[in-house]
Amino acid sequence: MRAAVITYPGSNCDRDLARAFDLAGFEVAKVWHKETQLPAGTDVVGVPGGFSYGDYLRCGAIAARSAISPAVAAHAARGGYVLGVCNGFQVLTEMGLLPGALLRNAGLKYVCRVVGLTVATTDSAFTADYDPGVVIPVPIAHHDGNYTADAATLDRLEADDRVAFRYADNPNGSARDIAGILSENRRVLGMMPHPERRFEAAHGGTEGAALFRALLGQMAPA
């Protein structure tokens, strides 16, 4: 299976994300944001964390309109998998691939620590290997992770079982403790916490690895 990890100016988790895909057994390509095509045969696109374009205008707004974006949107439209982490989640909402938006943290502070993350659904290729409802420790590092959407959208996300992760102890004011959501076809996941930073023993724990390994095992061809 092939993973393509995009690098924007200001991305700083692209190498971490590429390494996680690599350790999980993917063949990984790095893709510069000025490219207009993904490598042939790309199964999953990784949209990494960081501060693309310095968070100018709105977090993820300018990256969402970069040259590579139409190719990512087309990949998602034909049923390809996409994982957006942190700034990557912000980019995916700005692209309209996931509903809602990420606002400034309710406490106004940048929050950088390990939080408890409840696996809210195991009905996705990303979360299939977790025990339902298990709480895993995963790092967060963000200033704008306060997930918001109108009540109808939140209701629909919950009714369709598209909330992938919730915070056990909400660190940023996110609506309904939402930390990560799935697209309608369950193949696009956006999440603020960093599973790629909880992959190797040296990270302090390996709980994030199951996400990448499950994805490798569960992927249906696009």
Place this chain on the structure above:
Amino acid sequence: MKARVHVMLKDGVLDPQGEAVRHALGTLGFEGVTGVRQGKVIELNLAESDPAKAEAAVRAMCEKLLANAVIEKFSIELVGEIA
């Protein structure tokens, strides 16, 4: 022609920064500030001289990039030629 775009969070979207400013004003002794909303102003210099065309173009810019319709609303002000 110059256009000034005001981007504000929609009513009902919590604005933590505005709230922090409101608290700070209270701390400084400014009483009676019952609400603060913080937004952005974006000024654009445009080659277009026809006001209707300029406004239509800026509206398209707002919808495509300058504002996020999920959380933000915008208004456009045409401010004529710059000296």
